[in-house]
Amino acid sequence: MIFRPKYFFGETFISLRRNFLMFFTAITTVAITLFIVGFFLIIIYDVQGVLTSVKSQVEVAVYLKDNITDELRTYLENEIKGWDEVSEVVYVSKDAALEKFKLENAGSEILKEIQGNPLPASFEVRLKSPEKVDQIALRFVTKDGTNVEGVDEVIYGQNYVQKIFSITAIAGSIAFLIIIILLLAAIVLIFNTIRLSIHARRKEIEVMKLVGATNWFVRIPFIFEGFFEGFVGSLISAVMLYFITNYLLIKGEKALADTMHVKDLAILGNTNVMLYIYAGIVIIGSLLGVLSSIFALKRYIRI
Amino acid sequence: MNMIEFRDVTKTYEDKTVALKNVNLTIKKGEFVFLVGPSGSGKSTLIKLLIREIAATGGSIFVAGRNISNLKFSRVPQLRRNIGSVFQDFKLLPNKTVFENIAFALEVIGKPSYVIKVQVPQVLKLVGLEHKLVSYPHQLSAGEQQRVSIARAFVNRPPILLADEPTGNLDPVNSDGIMKLLSRINLIGTTVAMATHDRSIVNSMRRRVIELEEGEVIRDQKRGVYGI
Numbered sequence: 001m002i003f004r005p006k007y008f009f010g011e012t013f014i015s016l017r018r019n020f021l022m023f024f025t026a027i028t029t030v031a032i033t034l035f036i037v038g039f040f041l042i043i044i045y046d047v048q049g050v051l052t053s054v055k056s057q058v059e060v061a062v063y064l065k066d067n068i069t070d071e072l073r074t075y076l077e078n079e080i081k082g083w084d085e086v087s088e089v090v091y092v093s094k095d096a097a098l099e100k101f102k103l104e105n106a107g108s109e110i111l112k113e114i115q116g117n118p119l120p121a122s123f124e125v126r127l128k129s130p131e132k133v134d135q136i137a138l139r140f141v142t143k144d145g146t147n148v149e150g151v152d153e154v155i156y157g158q159n160y161v162q163k164i165f166s167i168t169a170i171a172g173s174i175a176f177l178i179i180i181i182l183l184l185a186a187i188v189l190i191f192n193t194i195r196l197s198i199h200a201r202r203k204e205i206e207v208m209k210l211v212g213a214t215n216w217f218v219r220i221p222f223i224f225e226g227f228f229e230g231f232v233g234s235l236i237s238a239v240m241l242y243f244i245t246n247y248l249l250i251k252g253e254k255a256l257a258d259t260m261h262v263k264d265l266a267i268l269g270n271t272n273v274m275l276y277i278y279a280g281i282v283i284i285g286s287l288l289g290v291l292s293s294i295f296a297l298k299r300y301i302r303i
Numbered sequence: 304m305n306m307i308e309f310r311d312v313t314k315t316y317e318d319k320t321v322a323l324k325n326v327n328l329t330i331k332k333g334e335f336v337f338l339v340g341p342s343g344s345g346k347s348t349l350i351k352l353l354i355r356e357i358a359a360t361g362g363s364i365f366v367a368g369r370n371i372s373n374l375k376f377s378r379v380p381q382l383r384r385n386i387g388s389v390f391q392d393f394k395l396l397p398n399k400t401v402f403e404n405i406a407f408a409l410e411v412i413g414k415p416s417y418v419i420k421v422q423v424p425q426v427l428k429l430v431g432l433e434h435k436l437v438s439y440p441h442q443l444s445a446g447e448q449q450r451v452s453i454a455r456a457f458v459n460r461p462p463i464l465l466a467d468e469p470t471g472n473l474d475p476v477n478s479d480g481i482m483k484l485l486s487r488i489n490l491i492g493t494t495v496a497m498a499t500h501d502r503s504i505v506n507s508m509r510r511r512v513i514e515l516e517e518g519e520v521i522r523d524q525k526r527g528v529y530g531i
Contacts (some may be wrong), residue, residue: 206394207407211407214380
């Protein structure tokens with residue numbers, strides 16, 4: 001078959017003008033459904049980011065006894081650094097701990113009451129895999145239940161850490177399920193809309209076949225139209241998502257970071273990932289438009 | 304030369320109704336043939352088989368000497384470009400003008416636009432509607448619409464023209480006009496086969512009549528009449 005772009009583009013734009021209502025319906029369907037999918041995707045991505053950031057702040061504080069020898073302290077530090085799960089070990093001396101305490105409680109009455117230095121030295125142990133915090137903490141306990149020599153106390157927020165981990169796991173699978181369901185709903189809605197717009201023009205297909213048009217000649221204008229509907233619709237939803245993200249969600253994220261006392265999360269500010277999401281939506285939309293047209297045509301093309 | 308030939312053709316639909324039973328017939332190049340018979344006698348099935356809208360269950364069908372019974376799907380468009388078809392319900396596209404409706408038939412078989420610009424006004428002149436180029440189908444009378452549909456079927460100058468009850472929706476005056484048009488097309492050398500219920504048309508034209516009943520050819524008569 002000779003490819004004749006002038007005919008195909010011409011046909012596409014003539015029918016765009018004459019079937020405006022059908023196109024408008026298809027484009028809004030694509031825009032709205034993909035907007036919902038994209039919106040949830042961004043929210044879920046953001047929540048996951050917040051949880052990851054919370055998890056990464058899980059650390060084990062190993063408080064040392066005041067009478068610990070330098071040799072034992074160095075030995076312990078090297079030992080901990082050697083563990084695979086550990087990403088960083090920071091030694092906080094008694095003096096440093098006091099400095100930090102003073103800084104955190106500047107202007108408070110409590111400082112006047114402190115005499116000498118009651119604060120212990122400690123190791124702050126950061127982990128590569130926060131989920132293993134339990135196992136790490138247990139390594140500081142000997143078989144008879146006491147702490148290893150030189151260690152006074154090990155603290156890692158036993159209670160809330162485990163909760164965060166189980167919530168993250170459940171939230172992750174629920175989020176995945178929601179996205180899948182929304183995406184399926186979007187696919188069904190878009191397919192049905194495009195099928196309806198093709199059904200409305202079945203007479204045209206019948207006539208084309210009757211006068212001897214080849215199947216591809218019948219298909220191509222419809223595929224162009226499907227692409228156009230998918231592309232424009234998804235582009236609209238990507239633009240809406242862009243504005244919502246930049247003028248609403250990023251502000252919410254900052255507020256959340258403030259209440260959680262963590263540094264700015266800047267998850268949605270990561271433009272690379274967001275660009276992938278926008279591009280993904282436009283690609284999925286265009287693809288859905290094309291595939292819906294091809295599948296919907298199957299019924300009408302073999303006359 | 305045989306333009307159309309049916310050899311022992313049988314067509315059974317999926318619901319087991321037998322539409323054609325061992326039909327044998329030949330139509331020569333340039334003939335004008337009426338297919339008559341009551342509803343359900345197999346006239347439309349015969350036409351659908353010729354344009355390969357459906358496939359025969361048994362036997363062979365030849366068009367211009369070529370066996371189309373086991374034609375590949377990809378060859379069907381080529382067959383249809385050599386057969387013009389006209390229907391009772393016109394099958395015009397409501398959102399296209401008269402010119403566009405006919406041009407469409409040429410566009411979809413890949414004719415360049417300079418050919419279209421010449422051929423469409425020509426064929427509209429033949430059917431007497433050269434002044435209705437920019438009208439939409441709903442602005443035309445039923446008779447005019449059928450003329451447009453004949454123009455569309457004939458614009459590509461196919462050797463065969465099939466008409467399935469082309470006057471079924473028309474009054475006698477308009478029917479008469481359509482028959483004059485089909486006769487003229489036949490005079491140019493086109494083989495015309497027309498299925499009809501219209502007794503007076505068949506009787507006044509005195510052309511070959513093939514009568515079908517319950518899927519069988521029960522009469523094939525030169526210069527015949529509608530019924531005996």
